[in-house]
Amino acid sequence: MKDIARLGIAVDSGRVKTATEALGKFTRASRDADGASEKLGETTNRTRDEFGRFVKKADGASDANNRVAKSARMAGKALAGISAA
Numbered sequence: 001m002k003d004i005a006r007l008g009i010a011v012d013s014g015r016v017k018t019a020t021e022a023l024g025k026f027t028r029a030s031r032d033a034d035g036a037s038e039k040l041g042e043t044t045n046r047t048r049d050e051f052g053r054f055v056k057k058a059d060g061a062s063d064a065n066n067r068v069a070k071s072a073r074m075a076g077k078a079l080a081g082i083s084a085a
Helices: 016-084
Strands: none
Touching: none
């Protein structure tokens, strides 16, 4: 009598498919995060540059204000000299 053995193997690929989909989502999210990080870096650089320009303008305004104050003091002294004469 012949004995025939059969071996049946079942493979559940559902978890592999789920893991592959999750990895795909993770990869897309990683790319999105990388893009957002790049944009944040660019925005930060522009903000730094704009703030630098603001500081220069503020320094210029402060200098101009100091010159006006000096002129006002000199005018006051001149008027006081005229009044005393």
